[in-house]
Amino acid sequence: MIIIMRDNISDKEIDFVVSKLKNVGLDVNVSRGVERTVIGAIGEENLADKEMLQSLPGVENVIRVMKPYKIVARSYHRTDTLVDIGGHKFGGEQLQVIAGPCSVETQPQMDAAAVAVVAAGCRLMRAGAFKPRTSPYTFQGAGVEGLQMFQQAAKPQRLPIVTELMDVRSIDAFMEHEVDAIQIGTRNMQNFDLLKEVGRIHKPVILKRGMSATVSEWLMSAEYIAAGGNHNIIFCERGVRSFETYYRNMLDVTAIPVLKRETHLPVIVDPSHAGGKAWMVPALAKAAVAAGADGLLIEMHPKPCDAWCDADQALTPEELATLMQQLDAVARAVGRTLL
Amino acid sequence: MIIIMRDNISDKEIDFVVSKLKNVGLDVNVSRGVERTVIGAIGEENLADKEMLQSLPGVENVIRVMKPYKIVARSYHRTDTLVDIGGHKFGGEQLQVIAGPCSVETQPQMDAAAVAVVAAGCRLMRAGAFKPRTSPYTFQGAGVEGLQMFQQAAKPQRLPIVTELMDVRSIDAFMEHEVDAIQIGTRNMQNFDLLKEVGRIHKPVILKRGMSATVSEWLMSAEYIAAGGNHNIIFCERGVRSFETYYRNMLDVTAIPVLKRETHLPVIVDPSHAGGKAWMVPALAKAAVAAGADGLLIEMHPKPCDAWCDADQALTPEELATLMQQLDAVARAVGRTLL
Amino acid sequence: MIIIMRDNISDKEIDFVVSKLKNVGLDVNVSRGVERTVIGAIGEENLADKEMLQSLPGVENVIRVMKPYKIVARSYHRTDTLVDIGGHKFGGEQLQVIAGPCSVETQPQMDAAAVAVVAAGCRLMRAGAFKPRTSPYTFQGAGVEGLQMFQQAAKPQRLPIVTELMDVRSIDAFMEHEVDAIQIGTRNMQNFDLLKEVGRIHKPVILKRGMSATVSEWLMSAEYIAAGGNHNIIFCERGVRSFETYYRNMLDVTAIPVLKRETHLPVIVDPSHAGGKAWMVPALAKAAVAAGADGLLIEMHPKPCDAWCDADQALTPEELATLMQQLDAVARAVGRTLL
């Protein structure tokens, strides 16, 4: 930890900071410059509280030297970690595409979707049974019954299923219906009680980035899950809020190489929620693969015009199949495989 | 609802949109301009799904004419609604300041804080027993024991207490310890299951704005609570995420007049979490009162340098007392009262 | 300057950084922590280039200790600087309001506006002769003829005039028509050639904040002007770009106390361009005064419904007069005066 003091301060203020640091067991290095004094704290940074130090008289700024995340950090585990969902590995040479409709609507819709997912060459399926909707007056998801429909459609196709968990009280239902991977949505990235709960079970977790979360906050949310004992975490970039109104969110493609450097865990991208329009999905999906993503989460609906939510961002089965061929070419161009 | 069609489309596409609108019971007005056709849907907008319409072939854009919020809208209830917390009214001529430490630490700390809150002229107290912390390795709050310490300090001073609820499973403890108002924090503004639960009880709710929530999304989150039957909602602006790194969040002072126009419910401001530095609090608090806020939520700690969290943003008891005098003057300048 | 090295680096990389620092004449302090080595450079920071250091092998991060701005910094000049425009001082106890229409349209419009400015109690007038318009197909301003009309309206009322300069080639016209203060608009805050030119003359400059400029970048733009010899600079906060679409820009009220701490120069606020709606102006103007602004820049048009640009944000003469009374009350509540 480095403490930069304001100018025109006295020894008393410097001594007070030094004593606070020594009290918690840190070694101290005081460097008096021409205009500023800089105090370096040597040892385990978590012993000192950054905000407490920042509140001390005469302190201008406090800078952490160490990253606040541990288990999820690449410095903790140098090689890439593979996360397995129902037998399919994320983080290796082969990319994975998880496809399916925004929400579980009816059994025929789910059956048709499952067939289309397989036909396009995808190996995992997504759909929402519990939906985080901005308005209390719109469709809130099929609930537990939706989980049942989902499995009934996916099992015959041998598709592992991925679905969003919004409430700690639904975990038992997720276990009972053998959900293969739990998605933590954007609005719950910092729902710390929910993160702690999924840290206690051993299902893989797909952790979406918060609406305007920094990469560091996102890593810390993963650290919550990891600290509970569950290291099967996959990051999912889905765009962040911006001033641009042409599309729904701004896909942060730079987050892909940044995460690959900072963490050993896999990184996937959701191009559908990022752009919010079906016609943007192919360009964004290809960009994600080219930038090094380990997989994608893509919305596909057997009949987009009849979808009950997010209709405008779903691909048709044919569009998904075409895109998979294109993505395979891009994957091969960057030394990976897809199909 | 207004549907703007792309240029160069055929009658077939227009007819398809029209049939979709008529199917759900809306009247239709087709206006063929020189370059674009615009379709107006007349009737209850919630009958049609904006995203479904947006996905139809030939549609360029869909615009809602009505506001998506109902119960919380000023058009639903023209006069200002007063929300009562422990006998003190928010939304009337008199402003309310809720003060106290970031978190419940010890009984002596809470006792000293309660005395200081009253001494400064504040009539309500805040402190966190359950803390949403970015890191799993930092102090997570005193929990249920914290609620007990809080009441033990506040009761003798006759201070109603306000504290944050993070988990649906803690509601019983909040009821048992007679929390006077429940705070929903920034990270839970779109935790819809939590919103539904506080909608079922009749405690006043202080709903903080999400990290980068639009005013419209914020009003919709309040609508979730109101739709459950609980209309005792107070909005709390606490700054939004921005590119500026000099301070923690950017206080959105414009949100105050905007909310006063859009909703009949009270609006308060948290200048402490907005700026993140104690020295910024007086300027921001005065700005909030001048802009029309109905109250403030201010961090004060008996000994900021010893605080266990957010130390750098807490005022001392003396600073709070001085600020209350200054705020009273600003309140009177805009036709309100404080002390 | 503090250089934080990556983990797992060799002495060779540390030595290389040290030699680069010594080469430019800086003293060096190497602190080897348990996990990271931190190198402190002692001396005049501008001797070393932050980006060059950041590019050296093994360097994780480089942090400046000193502020990059000098002349405009409060550490350079501890007491508040007063800037005089036509005999009226900015930065002292008395606040100044500069009012007038968005743009110079016709002589009768300007004459009526000048009368209304004085009637409301304002002592300076604003209007644009050269307009930065998003579209090449809209009214681009009355140009030099507009300067003439402006003076013809303002002189009889003894109103100093403030108007925007967009092009270095117009400076002679500004001198010739005796413009009292030059406004540098948002889109030109980092038009460095323009800043250098206004640094060479001795007219007061009102420097608006760039659309999404950090406070630090804004101070550096002022430093460009000051480095040329012109220290008569007034900062003008006018809102920054955000994700919120309810209003045009987000007024950054926190920038006021921040600037008052960082610089000795005056700070004013433009509530009209911030909100973009006339009905928001009173709340924002009062907030600005309460937060410590030294003045305001307010749009007023004799007949807003007939205005040629930004019609929706202009107050009527009556609204301006009423607002001035209200602002005077707020100013007095914070120990200042206005009327």
Next chain:
Amino acid sequence: MIIIMRDNISDKEIDFVVSKLKNVGLDVNVSRGVERTVIGAIGEENLADKEMLQSLPGVENVIRVMKPYKIVARSYHRTDTLVDIGGHKFGGEQLQVIAGPCSVETQPQMDAAAVAVVAAGCRLMRAGAFKPRTSPYTFQGAGVEGLQMFQQAAKPQRLPIVTELMDVRSIDAFMEHEVDAIQIGTRNMQNFDLLKEVGRIHKPVILKRGMSATVSEWLMSAEYIAAGGNHNIIFCERGVRSFETYYRNMLDVTAIPVLKRETHLPVIVDPSHAGGKAWMVPALAKAAVAAGADGLLIEMHPKPCDAWCDADQALTPEELATLMQQLDAVARAVGRTLL
């Protein structure tokens, strides 16, 4: 244009809006809904001023139906426009990479850079002679002498040169030194006088996106150039300002497919300024190509550790050569070519 009226308004307000529209020659369609009245204006939208309409009593919102840009719009010119810089075409099947150092430093540096540009397989060269620097105290560029050095290095390699124009007064020097394409930098995207000047000459213009410009504003800036008669415009995405501090700017990869849909002009990407770190460049460059960019602008310096500016974002000659091979593979995967 569509005008949405507030609720509870009278016929008088509706009639006033209608009369304003008819006065400028527009046809009107009034649609009275259950709760709101919507007025449609039919005809050439530019006849009515959106802001004036917005200021009329009773008006809630005004929505444009037509795009404000004309010449640069794809609806104006359906097929892709090819822009030629020194014999190399942008916007066709073959991609172009413009490479070179941030700034012109010395003749040997430029000579070495030119050789490296060709060796890597690039066909155009970039370097800055006039530099927009945040601080007045840092290197401001070699100026006209720099243009000379640039040509002396580039001519023997037959490399067309691209360099930034910051000041209208430098245009003659740019013509004299036969600059092949003029770059308009981020800070000048809305320097309208500069845009008008480059609209009068017939050099190709590379128009960088403003720091936080919307796609629509960017297209309007291009419209300024086009309206002057110069249609040789190339858009260059270079990242936008965001809350994330890990990297310099957030590359907006979604802007690529959006621009390709909205305009017929070519789109390139600058991955170097976006990320701000050399190690991020390969991932971002590949993402841009995969998303459909027509080319790239990449910083390369013969000796990055000695560069005078932006040292940390420049590739070495070897890194550039390797990247070109990788980009060629990605280009082929999406049906384009590079080498």
